[in-house]
Amino acid sequence: MNDIIFQWINSLANQSVFLDKSMILLTNSVPYLAVAMILLLWFIPGTSHHIENKRTAIYAGCTTAFALLLNLILHLVYYHPRPFAVHHVHKLIPHSMDSSFVSDHAIVVFSIAWILWMRGSRWRVPVLCWAVVIGISRIFVGVHYPADIAGSAVIAYACGYLVVRFSAKLEFFVQFILNVYRRVNFFETDELEIKEKL
Numbered sequence: 130m131n132d133i134i135f136q137w138i139n140s141l142a143n144q145s146v147f148l149d150k151s152m153i154l155l156t157n158s159v160p161y162l163a164v165a166m167i168l169l170l171w172f173i174p175g176t177s178h179h180i181e182n183k184r185t186a187i188y189a190g191c192t193t194a195f196a197l198l199l200n201l202i203l204h205l206v207y208y209h210p211r212p213f214a215v216h217h218v219h220k221l222i223p224h225s226m227d228s229s230f231v232s233d234h235a236i237v238v239f240s241i242a243w244i245l246w247m248r249g250s251r252w253r254v255p256v257l258c259w260a261v262v263i264g265i266s267r268i269f270v271g272v273h274y275p276a277d278i279a280g281s282a283v284i285a286y287a288c289g290y291l292v293v294r295f296s297a298k299l300e301f302f303v304q305f306i307l308n309v310y311r312r313v314n315f316f317e318t319d320e321l322e323i324k325e326k327l
Contacts, residue, residue, distance in 0.1 A: 134275045135212055138268045142219035153221055156266040159234045163193070166241055166256070183310075185248045187303050188292050193240040196288040200236055200281075204228045213271050220271035232273045235281030238263045243282075243289035 142149060170186035173179070209230040213220045238260035246253040264278035292299065 131274050131276045132216075135218075135268055136216075138265060138275075139212070139219050139271050142221055142269055142271065149221055152266045152269045155263060156222065156234065156270055159237055159263055162259075163237050163241060180307075181248075183307060184303060185244060185250060187306055188248065188289075188296065188299075189241045189244040191299065191302075192244050192285065192289045192292045193237055195292065196236045196240050196281075196285045197233060199284055199288065200231055200233060203231065209277075211272055212274055218271040222270050222272065224272045229273055230277050231280040231284060232264070232267050232277045234267055235260070235264045235273070235278045236285055239282045239285035240289060243286045244292070247289055247293045 142152075167186045167189055170182050170189070173182055204227065207230065208228045211224065211226060211229045212218050213224070214226055242253070242257040242260040245256050250256075260282075264273075264281070267273040267278060268275060296303075
């Protein structure tokens with residue numbers, strides 16, 4: 130079933146230049162969009178829940194780091210070849226021959242998506258849809274199997290659940306980050322006021 134679904138999705142590659150370029154753009158944009166999304170959560174102005182948004186951003190960062198660490202350990206103890214290493218596939222992007230299971234890109238997007246879902250963010254549905262599309266794009270470009278994406282989603286969900294479940298244990302770290310931000314923001318405001326007086 131894993132191979133069948135992979136072949137079905139990957140067979141759509143090289144059929145449309147527009148679709149190929151769109152999927153390549155999507156899959157390559159993950160690091161930038163993920164950082165942008167967390168920064169947007171942190172700096173989004175004019176909401177009554179700005180502190181909770183900052184907490185969500187911190188939880189998303191912690192979940193992503195936790196899940197990526199687990200994936201690093203998983204790659205050290207288990208190797209599963211990439212689709213292009215064992216099949217004739219439409220491979221649209223260059224990639225190393227490291228283990229396919231699970232996907233770092235999918236880990237990142239699903240970590241953010243699940244945290245937003247668990248925290249009840251109004252962006253939870255579109256971000257989860259984005260994560261699913263990114264997962265499909267990794268299959269489309271020929272570097273991951275569906276099981277890799279599903280495994281990433283499960284690991285990200287488990288890490289997100291643990292972060293939210295034991296958020297009280299993270300409170301010291303959360304307050305440290307918030308206090309650092311307040312101090313930096315205070316110095317910037319103070320400097321701006323001095324310049325305005327001059």
